[in-house]
């Protein structure tokens with residue numbers, strides 16, 4: 001059966017994946033309050049459409065750090081794509097390139113960043129997600145690998161000084177990758193031992209960002225920042241963009257829904273603000289744009305598409321969202337993503 005929504009892709013993925021892999025993707029931290037809140041918060045926001053502003057078509061395109069993309073929907077970084085499909089991140093890269101949008105490759109990819117870039121080809125706008133490592137030489141080597149692969153931005157995840165408590169993974173005893181799968185970006189670096197060689201750094205601070213700023217010319221995007229005061233500080237430290245995110249509810253449980261943090265962050269800074277967490281429909285994209293986001297990211301939906309139908313499934317998910325966004329723009333009276341304004345959204349009590 002052909003799925004007609006992101007949700008239907010989730011159902012297909014659930015049927016196909018082993019339990020531990022499905023749970024790794026679906027799960028979050030502690031009681032998963034924030035996992036649910038991310039989606040529920042979108043449902044609490046309602047659209048207030050404008051009418052009689054007829055346009056023959058809609059322009060979904062936007063620009064990020066000089067690169068044109070065909071819609072404001074990015075692939076957020078997610079680990080271990082080969083858990084979902086043998087072609088892993090290579091399949092994802094091909095789909096992102098065909099869709100004409102940004103792939104943020106996870107540092108915890110099961111395909112090396114150079115091979116992801118090759119699979120996506122010249123059309124792929126590729127960014128690299130980085131967990132700053134305790135050993136500076138390892139961080140430097142990862143940045144070099146990303147630069148050599150042609151990545152156009154570094155996305156530094158700042159919401160993970162320690163790893164969240166993923167109860168489902170503990171129940172499933174999922175602590176390491178199955179045989180044959182490896183954190184390929186770590187291969188050959190000091191201390192390399194697969195998944196366990198990716199360290200979370202409890203002492204992570206603005207000094208780490210300053211040092212990274214001096215190491216690379218690439219734009220730096222901070223991912224996992226939610227507080228407007230931190231957004232202001234980020235700009236002072238030379239950061240080029242922000243990805244408002246609570247890591248899909250996988251880190252601090254009971255953190256506010258990501259969409260609820262967007263407006264204050266966007267009002268505080270003049271750099272591009274992106275968001276991810278709970279985006280499942282084109283209408284969610286419109287709501288995020290209305291609250292000041294430049295674009296949104298999707299995490300789990302990509303893995304559901306990949307598990308359900310490989311490269312084609314990821315492309316299907318992206319094209320479903322594109323179609324929904326196009327319809328949502330038409331139905332709210334917008335001819336382009338730039339016409340989405342804050343007056344189009346209202347919060348209701350559920």
Ligand SMILES: Cc1cc2nc3c(=O)[nH]c(=O)nc-3n(C[C@H](O)[C@H](O)[C@H](O)COP(=O)(O)O)c2cc1C
Nearest residue numbers: 025076077078079106157247248277278298299300
């Ligand atoms: C299975 C899985 C793996 C993830 N791996 C990473 C990662 O390696 N690095 C990172 O910064 N975020 C990671 N994330 C968080 C996503 O980038 C993103 O913030 C989140 O999935 C967005 O929420 P959504 O899944 O509701 O779209 C992961 C999320 C999931 C579900």
Ligand SMILES: CCCCCCC(=O)C(=O)O
Nearest residue numbers: 079108195196198247250
């Ligand atoms: C120690 C392994 C780190 C992989 C982290 C992947 C990730 O961010 C996630 O949310 O899962």
